[in-house]
Amino acid sequence: MRILVVDDDALAAEMTVAVLEDGGCDVVAVEDGQRALALLERDSAFDAVVSDMNMPGMSGLDLFRTLRGEKGGIPFILLSGDDPLSLRQQEPRLTACIAKDMDLETSLMTAVADALLPSAD
Numbered sequence: 001m002r003i004l005v006v007d008d009d010a011l012a013a014e015m016t017v018a019v020l021e022d023g024g025c026d027v028v029a030v031e032d033g034q035r036a037l038a039l040l041e042r043d044s045a046f047d048a049v050v051s052d053m054n055m056p057g058m059s060g061l062d063l064f065r066t067l068r069g070e071k072g073g074i075p076f077i078l079l080s081g082d083d084p085l086s087l088r089q090q091e092p093r094l095t096a097c098i099a100k101d102m103d104l105e106t107s108l109m110t111a112v113a114d115a116l117l118p119s120a121d
Contacts, residue, residue, distance in 0.1 A: 001116055005029040006036045006051040006063060007079075012100065016050060016079065016108070023109045033058030037066060046074065047116055048095070050108070053080035053087065061091055068093065075115035077108070 003025045007013035013029045020027045028046075030036050032055055040046065049067065053060040060078045067074060075095040080087055084097040091097075096111035098104070 001047045001112065002026045002028070002045060003112070004036060004039065004046045004049045006031075006033060006049065006055070006060070008032055008052065008055040012052065012079075015104070019105045019108050020050070020112070022105075023112065025112065032056070033060075033063035033066070036063060040067070048075040048077060048112065050077045050079060050112075052100075053078055053082060061087070064091065064094060077111050077115065079104075079108075 003020050005013055005016050005020070005027055007016060007029070008031050017027045017029050030039055034057065036049065051060040051063055064076045064078065067076065078087060078094050078097040079100050080097065081100050084099050088094060088097045095115045098107045098111055
């Protein structure tokens with residue numbers, strides 16, 4: 001699985017990348033929404049986007065909404081220090097919205113698996 005991570009905080013991005021790589025993902029990280037859009041225009045071979053919510057210039061929700069208009073249904077997982085439930089209510093089309101907390105390692109990999117792996121039904 002190839003994942004694009006978008007986060008303006010280098011330490012948070014490094015942690016997210018480490019969690020995903022430990023889970024077997026191929027990860028590319030960029031610092032902001034504009035770079036993410038430019039990269040996705042040149043290289044659309046990503047299976048999902050994992051983005052921070054609060055970034056200068058373009059929030060994670062802004063990036064999600066732009067991608068929904070351009071890239072259709074690429075799975076999009078929003079990470080936030082804010083209340084994930086409230087953000088999910090603002091934008092129910094998100095694949096997942098999870099808290100940046102002590103459970104991130106587990107919750108992120110669960111969200112990626114739910115988004116990308118076929119269900120066992």
